[in-house]
Amino acid sequence: MTLRLNHVVLIVLLYGLGYPLGAVTLGELSAPWVLLVRFTLAGLLLVIVAVLGRRQWPRGRQWGHVVVVGLLMQAAQFGFAYEGMRLGVPPTLTALVIAMNPLTTAALAALWLGERPTRRGVVGLLLGVAAIVLAFAGRITVDGLDAALILPLLALCGMSAGGVYQQRFLSDVDPLPASAAGQLVSAAPMAIWALVTPPDLGDPRLAVVSLAAMTVLSAAIGTTVYMAAVRRSGAARVSLLFAVIPSVAAFFDWVLRGELPGLGVVLGLVVGAIACIVGGGPARSDRRRPATSAGTAPPVAE
Numbered sequence: 001m002t003l004r005l006n007h008v009v010l011i012v013l014l015y016g017l018g019y020p021l022g023a024v025t026l027g028e029l030s031a032p033w034v035l036l037v038r039f040t041l042a043g044l045l046l047v048i049v050a051v052l053g054r055r056q057w058p059r060g061r062q063w064g065h066v067v068v069v070g071l072l073m074q075a076a077q078f079g080f081a082y083e084g085m086r087l088g089v090p091p092t093l094t095a096l097v098i099a100m101n102p103l104t105t106a107a108l109a110a111l112w113l114g115e116r117p118t119r120r121g122v123v124g125l126l127l128g129v130a131a132i133v134l135a136f137a138g139r140i141t142v143d144g145l146d147a148a149l150i151l152p153l154l155a156l157c158g159m160s161a162g163g164v165y166q167q168r169f170l171s172d173v174d175p176l177p178a179s180a181a182g183q184l185v186s187a188a189p190m191a192i193w194a195l196v197t198p199p200d201l202g203d204p205r206l207a208v209v210s211l212a213a214m215t216v217l218s219a220a221i222g223t224t225v226y227m228a229a230v231r232r233s234g235a236a237r238v239s240l241l242f243a244v245i246p247s248v249a250a251f252f253d254w255v256l257r258g259e260l261p262g263l264g265v266v267l268g269l270v271v272g273a274i275a276c277i278v279g280g281g282p283a284r285s286d287r288r289r290p291a292t293s294a295g296t297a298p299p300v301a302e
Contacts, residue, residue: 014222016248019091028207032193042219043183070182076158084151095249099242127275135268175227
């Protein structure tokens with residue numbers, strides 16, 4: 001099923017804003033404390049909305065799948081991504097790595113859901129690798145590749161695996177209460193991490209404002225819309241939006257922090273967008289499959 005226009009606009013804007021907004025927040029508070037507050041507040045907010053709206057909550061075994069999706073798409077994705085940004089990985093570069101979601105989603109769908117890889121998928125994967133190499137070039141030193149760069153790659157894996165897992169097991173579950181549960185579940189590992197990490201509080205006022213904006217816009221609205229789009233249109237099709245999200249992130253990073261991407265990252269943005277468009281499209285044989293059939297792949301994220 002085709003993507004709805006409101007899903008496209010909200011995902012592109014909110015995910016693009018989320019990376020530089022997260023970097024601003026990380027300048028005032030350490031990663032586990034940021035995510036603990038984000039997940040807890042966003043989860044509680046979504047619980048209230050779900051209860052007031054009398055939304056259908058998961059049942060029985062669905063709860064186990066909700067927990068897995070939550071830990072992958074929330075704790076793993078943002079835990080690794082935010083720690084990487086705290087260690088100096090630029091938000092635009094983080095967004096570019098996670099933008100490879102269409103390619104890793106397609107690869108996981110081929111392995112897990114039995115979708116046959118296409119020539120476009122293989123070409124897209126190669127272009128995606130080239131995009132990351134171009135963007136990483138400026139981070140290579142005499143000692144080798146910056147170790148912090150492994151973190152956005154792990155964040156990418158978490159997001160892609162979560163999207164495919166949701167597509168496989170939660171296609172008939174309301175995304176709003178599922179997102180609420182996933183946020184609250186992900187707060188638990190962040191609390192453990194926070195116990196051994198000092199908060200490193202900077203400007204309290206800026207920390208509160210940026211945390212509030214990130215919680216409402218990125219965590220509550222952005223995540224729920226993403227899950228709703230995956231439920232309607234399939235993880236692979238939704239992940240195509242990540243072709244433009246890094247460029248939007250670069251724009252917001254310039255607005256919020258005055259940071260402009262280097263030449264390697266700019267080239268990576270261009271090649272990465274081409275890779276997403278070429279390699280993230282649906283397989284021809286899968287285009288007629290309904291996206292909401294439980295246990296089957298939708299037309300062929302993060």
